[in-house]
Amino acid sequence: MSKPLGSFPGGLKLNGHKKRSTQSPIRKTPLAKTLILPLQQHIGAAAVPIVEVGDKVLKGQRIARAEGHVSVCLHAPSSGTIKAIDEQAIPHPSGLNAPCITIETDGEDQWLERQPVKNFRDMSAHEIRQIIRDAGIVGLGGAGFPSFIKLNPGVHHDVETLLLNGAECEPYITCDDMLLRERAEGILDGVEIMQHALRARNVILAIEDNKPEGVSAMELALAARPQLQNTSIMVIPTRYPTGGEKQLIQVVTGKQVPSNGLPIDIGIVSHNMGTAYAVGRAINHGEPLISRIVTVTGTDVTHAGNFETLFGTPISELLAFAETKRQPDEPFILGGPMMGFNLSGDNLPVTKTANCILVGVDDAAPASEPLPCIRCGDCATACPASLLPQQLYWHSRAKDFDQTRDYNLFDCIECGCCDYVCPSKIPLVSYFRFAKTEIMNQEREHQKSDLARERFETRLARLEREKQEKEERQRQRKAALAASKAKKEKQEQAAAEADTTATENKEN
Amino acid sequence: MGIFRISPPFLAGANRVTLQMLQVLLAMIPAVFAMVYFFGPAVLINITLALAVALASEAVMLKIRKRPVKPFITDGSAAVTAILLAVAIPPLAPWWLTTIGVMFAIVFAKHLYGGLGYNPFNPAMVGYVLLLVSFPLEMTTWLPVISLSENPVDFMSAFQLIFHGETSSGLAMDTVSGATPLDAMKTQIGQQILPEYIVNQNLFGIFGGLGWEWINVWFAVGGLYLIYRRVINWHVPLAMLATIFVFSSITAIFAPETTGSPLFHLVSGGTMIGAFFIATDPVSGSTTVKGRIVFGAGVGALTYIIRIWGGYPDGVAFAVLLMNMAVPLIDYYTQPKVYGAVK
Ligand code: SF4
Numbered sequence: 001m002s003k004p005l006g007s008f009p010g011g012l013k014l015n016g017h018k019k020r021s022t023q024s025p026i027r028k029t030p031l032a033k034t035l036i037l038p039l040q041q042h043i044g045a046a047a048v049p050i051v052e053v054g055d056k057v058l059k060g061q062r063i064a065r066a067e068g069h070v071s072v073c074l075h076a077p078s079s080g081t082i083k084a085i086d087e088q089a090i091p092h093p094s095g096l097n098a099p100c101i102t103i104e105t106d107g108e109d110q111w112l113e114r115q116p117v118k119n120f121r122d123m124s125a126h127e128i129r130q131i132i133r134d135a136g137i138v139g140l141g142g143a144g145f146p147s148f149i150k151l152n153p154g155v156h157h158d159v160e161t162l163l164l165n166g167a168e169c170e171p172y173i174t175c176d177d178m179l180l181r182e183r184a185e186g187i188l189d190g191v192e193i194m195q196h197a198l199r200a201r202n203v204i205l206a207i208e209d210n211k212p213e214g215v216s217a218m219e220l221a222l223a224a225r226p227q228l229q230n231t232s233i234m235v236i237p238t239r240y241p242t243g244g245e246k247q248l249i250q251v252v253t254g255k256q257v258p259s260n261g262l263p264i265d266i267g268i269v270s271h272n273m274g275t276a277y278a279v280g281r282a283i284n285h286g287e288p289l290i291s292r293i294v295t296v297t298g299t300d301v302t303h304a305g306n307f308e309t310l311f312g313t314p315i316s317e318l319l320a321f322a323e324t325k326r327q328p329d330e331p332f333i334l335g336g337p338m339m340g341f342n343l344s345g346d347n348l349p350v351t352k353t354a355n356c357i358l359v360g361v362d363d364a365a366p367a368s369e370p371l372p373c374i375r376c377g378d379c380a381t382a383c384p385a386s387l388l389p390q391q392l393y394w395h396s397r398a399k400d401f402d403q404t405r406d407y408n409l410f411d412c413i414e415c416g417c418c419d420y421v422c423p424s425k426i427p428l429v430s431y432f433r434f435a436k437t438e439i440m441n442q443e444r445e446h447q448k449s450d451l452a453r454e455r456f457e458t459r460l461a462r463l464e465r466e467k468q469e470k471e472e473r474q475r476q477r478k479a480a481l482a483a484s485k486a487k488k489e490k491q492e493q494a495a496a497e498a499d500t501t502a503t504e505n506k507e508n
Numbered sequence: 509m510g511i512f513r514i515s516p517p518f519l520a521g522a523n524r525v526t527l528q529m530l531q532v533l534l535a536m537i538p539a540v541f542a543m544v545y546f547f548g549p550a551v552l553i554n555i556t557l558a559l560a561v562a563l564a565s566e567a568v569m570l571k572i573r574k575r576p577v578k579p580f581i582t583d584g585s586a587a588v589t590a591i592l593l594a595v596a597i598p599p600l601a602p603w604w605l606t607t608i609g610v611m612f613a614i615v616f617a618k619h620l621y622g623g624l625g626y627n628p629f630n631p632a633m634v635g636y637v638l639l640l641v642s643f644p645l646e647m648t649t650w651l652p653v654i655s656l657s658e659n660p661v662d663f664m665s666a667f668q669l670i671f672h673g674e675t676s677s678g679l680a681m682d683t684v685s686g687a688t689p690l691d692a693m694k695t696q697i698g699q700q701i702l703p704e705y706i707v708n709q710n711l712f713g714i715f716g717g718l719g720w721e722w723i724n725v726w727f728a729v730g731g732l733y734l735i736y737r738r739v740i741n742w743h744v745p746l747a748m749l750a751t752i753f754v755f756s757s758i759t760a761i762f763a764p765e766t767t768g769s770p771l772f773h774l775v776s777g778g779t780m781i782g783a784f785f786i787a788t789d790p791v792s793g794s795t796t797v798k799g800r801i802v803f804g805a806g807v808g809a810l811t812y813i814i815r816i817w818g819g820y821p822d823g824v825a826f827a828v829l830l831m832n833m834a835v836p837l838i839d840y841y842t843q844p845k846v847y848g849a850v851k
């Protein structure tokens with residue numbers, strides 16, 4: 001076991017409320033009648049459907065292909081018929097609809113023939129990445145970034161450390177904890193593959209010290225696997241937001257990822273434990289990513305726990321299975337209580353990034369009118385990114401976006417620590433999200449107008465060029481004429497004058 | 509089920525402005541009792557008057573500015589301002605003096621700048637300085653400690669002195685008043701008397717001014733409680749006290765005839781209330797960690813300089829206001845380095 005080498009500033013000690021959902025083992029959510037699959041469940045370009053309404057599909061069959069470089073495929077989570085390809089409500093804070101494929105399941109749950117890889121060590125990194133991309137695997141910690149990209153360090157980088165993020169620092173969420181306890185073997189399958197693909201020199205499995213069962217399960221599994229070299233478990237102190245990629249790297253290595261840089265710049269690649277598990281399933285079992293473990297918990301949930309749930313399952317069915325006191329259409333939280341968002345709507349489906357559904361928070365923050373900022377600086381003390389949230393707030397509120405950039409708005413990880421400690425109860429994170437969106441919109445506008453200007457300028461340049469070419473041609477013609485004229489002059493000087501007039505008349 | 513926040517984070521933090529202000533009020537209680545013990549019930553009359561004026565001015569200003577009265581009047585900030593100012597005013601000061609000071613603090617120094625959170629200057633200190641420059645005589649006639657007083661002032665006579673200027677038995681203000689130890693130190697050093705002789709007078713106690721030393725100790729105890737409860741942080745008080753200590757030690761070593769001992773300065777006048785309750789005002793202070801240290805050190809240095817070379821016996825109020833002015837600059841130059849910034 002290795003020891004953490006650093007720590008990050010700020011952060012919070014929060015009551016985890018994790019016991020509630022770790023009392024029973026992972027259960028399988030029953031197969032739903034309809035599965036609604038948004039084409040974009042990841043960061044990047046939406047997948048493109050390759051099936052049509054009425055098609056029969058098998059479990060694990062690809063139904064949409066990756067589009068462009070940053071994208072992944074999508075698969076049928078169960079066998080059935082494509083019922084619709086249209087816009088549906090998706091679990092997104094905007095409340096907007098987005099293109100989805102809807103499958104009516106036939107109850108057979110019949111697999112497409114799976115093609116496991118016999119020995120991944122015979123495969124190149126490129127081939128492994130291809131399979132992972134085709135299997136639709138994205139970061140399951142919550143962000144949903146396509147995993148195959150993070151398995152490609154590029155030619156210029158050596159991977160010193162592959163970091164497995166098992167911090168799970170947000171209160172209430174326990175899906176990684178349960179995965180560690182019950183499927184440590186499967187996680188290590190994926191870790192082996194990732195290490196091979198990245199040629200990482202060492203591997204660190206970082207787990208917060210509030211998961212002793214997970215740690216010992218992982219220790220056992222690791223001891224039984226001597227082929228996994230230079231791999232160690234690191235138990236890290238429980239503190240929010242240790243699970244943030246940058247914070248975890250700082251805790252584990254004592255190093256900071258450069259601002260605007262990537263972990264790979266300091267030789268680190270990090271993946272979530274659940275992602276490693278999915279990679280193992282994809283390579284060793286030929287199973288694409290069609291389900292995930294979702295924590296369902298909260299004060300209003302009767303049988304809180306973790307549920308292995310097929311993507312597309314309506315959240316309402318999952319909640320019904322776990323039994324809640326929630327009334328239809330009452331809101332719930334998707335994600336944790338610090339960074340998740342409030343949703344309502346019964347038909348919203350479980351997606352690849354849905355790690356937790358929270359119904360009823362123990363110390364729920366009441367809606368209240370914020371008082372003015374009293375400049376107490378508590379927010380700055382709590383900020384893990386060493387920002388000055390009160391300044392960011394001040395300038396976001398004044399829509400002074402240049403200033404927010406000067407105060408490094410884009411280094412804000414939206415962890416909510418500042419918000420949590422603010423004595424004036426100012427919704428700081430909402431202001432920061434607002435400012436970020438505004439700036440990005442402005443930038444898009446800028447790009448558009450830049451493009452327009454560029455087009456305009458290209459056109460001007462073309463016109464200018466054409467004009468010059470024309471003049472050049474005329475000049476050449478004149479010169480040629482002049483030359484021939486001079487010749488002629490020598491030969492027949494008398495005809496010279498008439499010739500010149502004619503040339504001039506031709507000009508236009 | 510109540511109505512909950514609809515944007516993250518959904519967890520409630522325990523921090524509240526009102527709770528913090530209540531803690532501050534609580535932390536002042538021991539020192540206020542010490543003051544009552546040493547100077548009599550007049551202190552309480554003064555505080556009550558200041559509180560009433562402050563809350564009334566606050567309510568009127570909120571109404572005029574069309575702000576919701578309830579959340580702001582209950583935030584406790586006006587009460588804190590009132591008490592800070594009340595304990596800085598001589599206990600037997602006439603009622604109109606307290607009233608003017610408090611009203612000015614709340615109306616001008618706070619609300620005309622935009623109310624809670626927007627005032628660049630510490631309101632209590634603005635009120636205090638206004639009174640000090642406008643009514644220097646009234647503001648520097650303190651009560652002697654009860655044990656030294658030939659005419660201890662009881663509750664009734666205190667009441668009459670504050671509201672009528674004299675008691676029913678004809679006792680007037682000047683017959684009961686006396687100088688503070690800081691005053692005495694300054695005046696007598698001016699008369700070429702050596703500090704070591706000065707502190708042997710009965711105006712002085714074990715390690716500071718009689719009475720004042722304990723009042724300062726109790727303010728410090730209250731302040732440490734606030735640090736413990738994380739209502740204030742340690743940077744400002746430590747920086748301020750350390751600076752005063754260093755400055756006075758230097759003078760004590762190189763020019764002992766010019767001033768009192770370092771300990772005397774730490775427990776005299778407004779040192780402790782200044783360090784723990786006034787300079788720590790978040791609104792008018794610096795928000796960064798380094799900035800707070802700079803701010804505290806600045807207040808300490810200016811306090812000491814004004815005490816020694818200035819025209820007033822104590823300099824805490826001026827020092828705080830001067831440093832308030834420097835806050836935007838301090839904040840700007842003491843921004844923390846963000847995560848991942850190039851080293
Ligand atoms: S915690 Fe709230 S009140 Fe305090 S400085 Fe930050 S934003 Fe202002």
Ligand code: SF4
Pocket residue numbers: 379382383384385386387388389411412413414415416417418419428429432
């Ligand atoms: S939300 Fe942003 S500003 Fe607030 S504490 Fe987290 S990183 Fe800092």
